[in-house]
């Protein structure tokens with residue numbers, strides 16, 4: 001089933017859009033199945049589950065972390081994650097920097113998670129907040145081990161494509177404002193800060209129409225999760 005699902009999802013994604021297979025809550029065996037079909041980028045959202053799977057699965061898997069990350073768990077994620085997509089606070093940026101200094105890695109890729117949905121429970125920077133933070137700090141001095149690669153976000157849990165479009169549009173606009181503003185001013189290129197990560201199983205076709213170049217798809221590949 002995973003083979004067919006993955007083929008279907010891949011066929012629906014244009015060239016230039018990266019597929020991240022969201023494997024949270026699914027066993028390592030299912031990840032191995034997708035891996036056999038050529039999928040290499042997987043994402044997890046819980047630190048203990050993430051570490052367990054990293055230890056069991058092939059070393060050439062590219063792992064992304066996409067869940068809310070408590071600062072006391074950062075040290076367990078930083079050595080293994082190629083990218084942390086869910087950077088949602090200044091404190092977390094500082095902790096990732098601090099823990100990176102204890103590894104032999106020179107840098108880690110991160111995305112800035114933006115809060116654009118209506119649900120208060122979702123985390124992320126407000127566009128004004130991240131704009132102020134990056135304008136008021138020298139990025140290379142304060143976070144020398146962090147490579148800012150782009151933005152990430154989630155639309156509201158509503159069945160309303162027009163609302164998704166507005167929210168994805170807000171992520172895209174914030175990405176552009178950051179790039180044209182504080183990032184350009186600090187010498188960070190459009191090539192480096194190029195990732196727009198939005199779109200999940202329900203809404204990824206709309207997300208791609210609204211400029212996403214990285215989609216995070218779980219259910220459509222692995223089926224429903226048992227929480």
Ligand SMILES: *Cc1c(COP(=O)(O)O)cnc(C)c1O
Pocket residue numbers: 022024045066067154199200201202216217218219220
């Ligand atoms: C679970 C999750 C996804 C994938 O959701 P699906 O609806 O299963 O495709 C994408 N992004 C984040 C941040 C998630 O937590």
